[in-house]
Amino acid sequence: MAGGWMGKMLYIDLSKGEVEARxxxxxxxxxxxxxxxxxxxxxxxxxxxxxxxxxxxCIIITTGPLTGTLAPTSGRTVMTSxxxxxxxxxxxTHSTIGGWFGPQLKYAGFDGIVIRGKAASPVYIDIRDExxxxxxxxxLWGLDARKTQLLLKERVSQEAQxxxxxxxxxxxxxxxxxxxxxxxxxxxxGFGAVWGSKNLKAIxxxxxxxxxxxYSDTLLKEVxxxxxxxxxxxxxxxxxxxxxKEFAACSQSCIFDCFGNxxxxxxxxxxxxxxxxxxxxxxxxxxxxxxxxxxxxxxxSSNNFGLEKEVPLHELCNSLxxxxxxxxxxxxxxxxxxxxxxxEIRGYPIKPEDPSWxxxxxxxxxxxxxxxxxxxxxxxxxxxELEGELPQELIDLGREMEFNFGFPAHREGRFWDEEPLPFxxxxxxxxxxxxxxxxxxxxxxxxxxxxxxxNDQDLARKQFRILSEKVWGDPEAYEPNFKxxxxxxxxxxxxxxxxxxIPLCDFAFPQLVYPFSDRDTWKRSEDISGDxxxxxxxxxxxxxxxxxxxxxxxxxxRAFTLERLMLARAGRSRKMEEQLASHFQLPCxxxxxxxxxxxxxxxxxxxxxxxxxxxxxxxxxEDLLKSLDLDEAIPELNQLRMQFAGKK
Amino acid sequence: xxxxxxxxxNKKVCRDCQACVLxxxxxxxxxxxxxxxxLKIIKDMARxxxxxxxxxxxxxxxCMKECPSDAMYLDERGVVIIIxxxxxxxxxxxxxxxxxxIYYNSQKNQYIKCDxxxxxxxxxxxxxxCPVGALRLKQKVEG
Numbered sequence: 001m002a003g004g005w006m007g008k009m010l011y012i013d014l015s016k017g018e019v020e021a022r023x024x025x026x027x028x029x030x031x032x033x034x035x036x037x038x039x040x041x042x043x044x045x046x047x048x049x050x051x052x053x054x055x056x057x058c059i060i061i062t063t064g065p066l067t068g069t070l071a072p073t074s075g076r077t078v079m080t081s082x083x084x085x086x087x088x089x090x091x092x093t094h095s096t097i098g099g100w101f102g103p104q105l106k107y108a109g110f111d112g113i114v115i116r117g118k119a120a121s122p123v124y125i126d127i128r129d130e131x132x133x134x135x136x137x138x139x140l141w142g143l144d145a146r147k148t149q150l151l152l153k154e155r156v157s158q159e160a161q162x163x164x165x166x167x168x169x170x171x172x173x174x175x176x177x178x179x180x181x182x183x184x185x186x187x188x189x190g191f192g193a194v195w196g197s198k199n200l201k202a203i204x205x206x207x208x209x210x211x212x213x214x215y216s217d218t219l220l221k222e223v224x225x226x227x228x229x230x231x232x233x234x235x236x237x238x239x240x241x242x243x244x245k246e247f248a249a250c251s252q253s254c255i256f257d258c259f260g261n262x263x264x265x266x267x268x269x270x271x272x273x274x275x276x277x278x279x280x281x282x283x284x285x286x287x288x289x290x291x292x293x294x295x296x297x298x299x300x301s302s303n304n305f306g307l308e309k310e311v312p313l314h315e316l317c318n319s320l321x322x323x324x325x326x327x328x329x330x331x332x333x334x335x336x337x338x339x340x341x342x343x344e345i346r347g348y349p350i351k352p353e354d355p356s357w358x359x360x361x362x363x364x365x366x367x368x369x370x371x372x373x374x375x376x377x378x379x380x381x382x383x384x385e386l387e388g389e390l391p392q393e394l395i396d397l398g399r400e401m402e403f404n405f406g407f408p409a410h411r412e413g414r415f416w417d418e419e420p421l422p423f424x425x426x427x428x429x430x431x432x433x434x435x436x437x438x439x440x441x442x443x444x445x446x447x448x449x450x451x452x453x454x455n456d457q458d459l460a461r462k463q464f465r466i467l468s469e470k471v472w473g474d475p476e477a478y479e480p481n482f483k484x485x486x487x488x489x490x491x492x493x494x495x496x497x498x499x500x501x502i503p504l505c506d507f508a509f510p511q512l513v514y515p516f517s518d519r520d521t522w523k524r525s526e527d528i529s530g531d532x533x534x535x536x537x538x539x540x541x542x543x544x545x546x547x548x549x550x551x552x553x554x555x556x557x558r559a560f561t562l563e564r565l566m567l568a569r570a571g572r573s574r575k576m577e578e579q580l581a582s583h584f585q586l587p588c589x590x591x592x593x594x595x596x597x598x599x600x601x602x603x604x605x606x607x608x609x610x611x612x613x614x615x616x617x618x619x620x621x622e623d624l625l626k627s628l629d630l631d632e633a634i635p636e637l638n639q640l641r642m643q644f645a646g647k648k
Numbered sequence: 649x650x651x652x653x654x655x656x657x658n659k660k661v662c663r664d665c666q667a668c669v670l671x672x673x674x675x676x677x678x679x680x681x682x683x684x685x686x687l688k689i690i691k692d693m694a695r696x697x698x699x700x701x702x703x704x705x706x707x708x709x710x711c712m713k714e715c716p717s718d719a720m721y722l723d724e725r726g727v728v729i730i731i732x733x734x735x736x737x738x739x740x741x742x743x744x745x746x747x748x749x750i751y752y753n754s755q756k757n758q759y760i761k762c763d764x765x766x767x768x769x770x771x772x773x774x775x776x777x778c779p780v781g782a783l784r785l786k787q788k789v790e791g
Contacts, residue, residue, distance in 0.1 A: 068680055069670065069674075069680040070667060070670040070671055070674055070680060070777075072667075075666075100664070100666075103666075107681070107682070149693060150693055150694055153693060158690055158691065158692070158693075159682075159690070181693070182693075182696070208683055209681065209683075210673065210677075210679040210680050210681020210682075210683065210684060211679070211680040211681070212679060212680075213674060213678065213679060213680050216674045216675075216678040216679070219674060220671070220674055220675060220773070223667075223671070223777070224770075224773075224776060224777070227776070227777060227779075230779075246661075247663075247779075247780075248663055249663040249664060249665040249779075251665075252664075252665060252666050252670075253665060253666065253667055253670060254665050254667075254779075255665060255667050255777060255779045256779065257779065270695060270696050271696050272696065273663070273696075
């Protein structure tokens with residue numbers, strides 16, 4: 001008995017005003033769902049020369065077989081498109097969204113949506129089971145994301161779930177989000193601006209069906225077993241239990257206490273959930289983690305305005321549809337400006353430590369007014385614009401803070417998080433090879449293990465040797481050196497492709513390390529490995545189909561390769577990736593380690609070779625494509641190679 | 649001497665994970681379908697508050713009193729049960745429930761409500777799954 005998939009995809013052409021429901025098999029079985037399925041659809045549906053705001057750029061929204069079921073953390077949705085945020089030129093990337101939208105889409109009978117075209121005037125898509133309409137959104141245009149959702153819920157049902165853009169998306173701010181619920185969002189990739197370019201304000205969905213589950217007893221058994229493990233985030237056991245008693249859920253079916261989620265409270269007492277980076281606004285004094293000094297780069301501590309002001313500001317950021325992360329790069333950059341005596345830019349005063357100024361600046365960003373218009377292009381593009389007008393130190397600083405093709409730096413051992421050797425080396429490999437910052441995909445797969453290492457290095461190294469032998473057949477894989485890290489980076493990327501595709505939350509899975517409930521148990525353990533097959537068991541219980549690890553890894557590799565082909569289409573190549581070398585010459589904030597350019601190039605060679613990519617461009621070889629049954633991509637890639645050679 | 653069992657709710661701590669609802673549907677109907685669950689969590693987004701609708705197993709159940717076909721009874725645990733074979737699908741129980749905790753399953757043409765997972769070894773599944781204690785099983789022995 002088959003379960004999990006609904007068997008239909010929606011294809012919507014906003015230019016033509018057409019809606020079509022198509023049978024989604026068998027490709028959905030070859031790619032499972034989520035991010036892997038989206039990569040397959042993108043390669044087919046987005047033609048090679050498409051630019052970000054062309055009507056032919058597609059917004060692809062996918063769920064996976066587990067979405068809408070009881071599988072823990074599975075209420076997730078994936079969105080992909082060409083991203084306006086990517087620097088120096090837009091290319092294809094993805095965001096994953098927690099919450100309740102994906103489940104509701106499946107309850108309406110659909111596994112995903114492919115949207116192309118551009119509506120003549122603002123519209124929203126209204127999905128109520130099989131009834132799908134493109135509706136007039138002239139009364140919604142200009143409303144913030146929160147008001148839009150409240151209005152559409154009133155209009156459709158309180159049970160309806162909504163994706164929407166705020167004013168930032170309408171005004172094509174390059175880091176505009178697509179918002180859902182309180183603060184779930186397709187945040188980093190700027191897809192809100194793509195929606196805005198298409199005159200698409202929102203998608204509202206209300207479904208009354210269910211998701212078939214092949215083996216419901218097996219699923220229940222698995223879920224109740226996992227439920228006994230209280231904490232999803234392995235960081236949890238490093239901190240005293242009881243420190244934080246209220247954990248928000250950021251996704252349907254999340255039954256864990258996640259140390260990344262808390263509540264803030266509005267002045268009127270209303271609870272506001274905050275997840276992941278949102279917590280730095282609403283709960284804890286985390287802003288100071290921006291502080292960094294080394295290699296000629298000085299980043300000041302960000303300024304938290306106090307919770308009374310921060311919680312409403314956090315809601316405002318979500319309502320305007322701005323990526324919460326913008327604060328973590330722009331505020332310290334502006335503070336550095338003032339430290340260097342710069343108090344205005346192009347005649348506009350800057351007061352980054354004044355909450356009223358900051359609130360006003362957020363409105364300016366979202367509406368592209370005054371100084372906001374310049375910074376709505378994102379920090380790194382603003383640096384190009386301001387070069388020569390400001391001290392070079394500030395320009396260099398802005399570029400380092402968004403060194404990774406325009407995404408805010410983190411999880412690379414320098415800014416915001418601490419990753420000592422070897423974790424930042426693994427991260428560097430992910431940065432050179434992926435379409436966006438790898439942060440979204442490695443919360444739990446490897447880099448949080450850095451916390452264990454920093455907590456008790458001797459113990460962690462002993463445990464890592466056992467773990468590494470077990471998982472990668474190499475006890476040295478997590479040794480603090482530069483050697484042989486490519487297999488770990490590739491493993492992490494594939495695991496995260498799987499997690500983003502079936503889908504589950506990457507704060508909880510893959511369970512590389514057992515989710516200990518307390519520090520003492522961890523300290524007493526030799527073997528800290530977790531259960532790495534939970535994903536397969538959940539998948540089999542829901543779909544009724546047997547998946548083995550080799551098969552699913554191959555699906556992940558095929559999808560990752562398709563993403564790489566999308567990058568090749570956009571002209572990304574080794575030369576661009578070599579430019580990341582300078583960032584890793586900055587000393588690691590945790591242990592001061594760094595690598596010179598020669599070592600970085602060696603790292604690239606090691607990674608490319610392990611992937612089966614050529615060393616000149618860093619593109620998949622013909623042999624690799626054949627081995628992954630991607631033969632149909634070979635003629636186009638050959639053509640791209642010829643074009644590339646011609647340009648040189 | 650009799651015992652009273654019911655699920656008490658604390659909507660202030662609910663965080664809308666829907667695990668209770670989905671678990672209920674899967675346990676009873678073998679499908680992941682919020683429409684088939686014996687309880688509902690409805691979110692009021694404007695206030696970020698949640699309503700949890702689940703049978704309170706009243707001492708003097710109005711649903712039972714108003715059932716014209718004697719298709720409901722209080723079992724030995726104090727749990728209100730619908731006898732499906734006797735139910736004429738008139739909907740009187742649903743109309744008279746003060747807690748909106750009786751649901752109509754249109755797929756099966758059946759009225760459904762919480763039975764505290766009768767026969768389940770670990771008690772009600774929703775209680776077991778709830779990560780925040782928004783649902784708790786209350787047992788009281790009355791002499």
